[in-house]
């Protein structure tokens with residue numbers, strides 16, 4: 001059973017104590033024509049990552065999905081992923097966490113100086129539409145908020161672990177306000193993203209269907225693809241093609 005969350009944000013929020021996946025519920029709402037609606041849950045029993053991977057989502061987290069119907073081409077949808085990752089990282093930083101962004105879709109906390117990190121948040125973006133215009137875009141960030149890190153996968157961390165528990169209502173409000181600002185200023189998203197990026201300047205290995213690429217991550221394009229300087233010149237990888245990225 002869903003209840004209104006009663007948040008003063010530019011979105012209406014449907015709250016669930018427990019749900020399969022907030023992205024799945026958001027897809028139902030999108031199919032019914034919803035826009036600017038958020039599905040938020042304390043716990044997910046069937047949380048989804050990218051590429052059919054599982055997402056662990058015990059009680060105490062911030063698991064949410066935002067349904068939007070923007071006037072953009074599908075090629076611009078990755079900017080929505082960058083926008084929600086900037087909003088997530090900013091909200092986490094306000095909660096006292098040293099949050100940075102790992103391309104394409106993770107908010108992480110650096111460990112040491114050699115590029116190592118723990119994952120605080122992942123984002124699942126889904127969309128539907130024609131070649132020239134999207135019908136809807138759903139951005140679904142999952143944030144390990146008030147959760148003991150030892151109940152999470154080994155490489156994960158939580159806000160509780162890094163900085164102590166956060167007021168989740170306030171956190172969600174800040175996150176959604178910040179996302180709203182960025183989606184209304186898509187040209188400003190990449191510059192804001194660069195400031196928080198952990199990946200830029202790193203030597204990385206990207207696994208993708210066409211084979212791996214190794215080199216220095218030097219920039220993101222205006223549509224959010226990663227530019228890598230390899231021994232044979234520059235290569236560009238889109239988020240959709242990235243199976244794994246790791247510092248090497």
Ligand code: BT5
Pocket residue numbers: 020021022023024044046047048049050051053054055056057063064065105106119120121122123124140141142143144152153155156157
């Ligand atoms: C992601 O996938 O990072 C996207 C995760 C999106 C989750 C949110 S929660 C709200 C919304 N509703 C959903 O059903 N999903 C979204 P990917 O890049 O494929 O990373 C998945 C990998 O992260 C897994 O294979 C694990 O290794 C690891 N992982 C799983 N749960 C985690 C957690 N809670 N914290 C950190 N890492 C986790």
